[in-house]
Amino acid sequence: MADDVDQQQTTNTVEEPLDLIRLSLDERIYVKMKNDRELRGRLHAYDQHLYMILGDVEETVTTIEIDEETNEEIYKSTKRNIPMLFVRGDGVVLVAPPLRFG
């Protein structure tokens, strides 16, 4: 009887990497994706494939343009806002708390 109760208790310890993501549910997170894309949004759901539902999302796409004359690299970023977004996990590279800059 006692064993059954123990097994039913939820494990709240952080054991594996996906547990770290569980701690971020309902928090804002930063997601780095393939193709120089980044997302910042509130994590509502995720699974082991890293499929995610994010709310209040800002997507940043960074492109590098080469100036023909000077050959210098110009970094440009395009942003857009999406209220609620499903993200397919196979594009995800990194998941972290939002980065703070100075």
Place this chain on the structure above:
Amino acid sequence: MHATLFYSFFKSLVGKDVVVELKNDLSICGTLHSVDQYLNIKLTDISVTDPEKYPHMLSVKNCFIRGSVVHYVQLPADEVDTQLLQDAARKEALQQKQ
């Protein structure tokens, strides 16, 4: 088939309008008709959202999209119960560990 969180979630959105962004940068707006365990999507009454610089699918009304080519799906925020989702995600995460 164990993990079905997102399959169930999409099933609850059948009939709603969504925008599916593909990995080839094509964005398709349409009504979610059906979804399967692979998150393949069938959309009806589709239109291409971004200025029609991408394949003009003027004559196409319905389409089947292979789940693996989907990048994002833009969802109607007010149709989504975020509290329910978060609880379901917690449960699913713990289920996956065992």
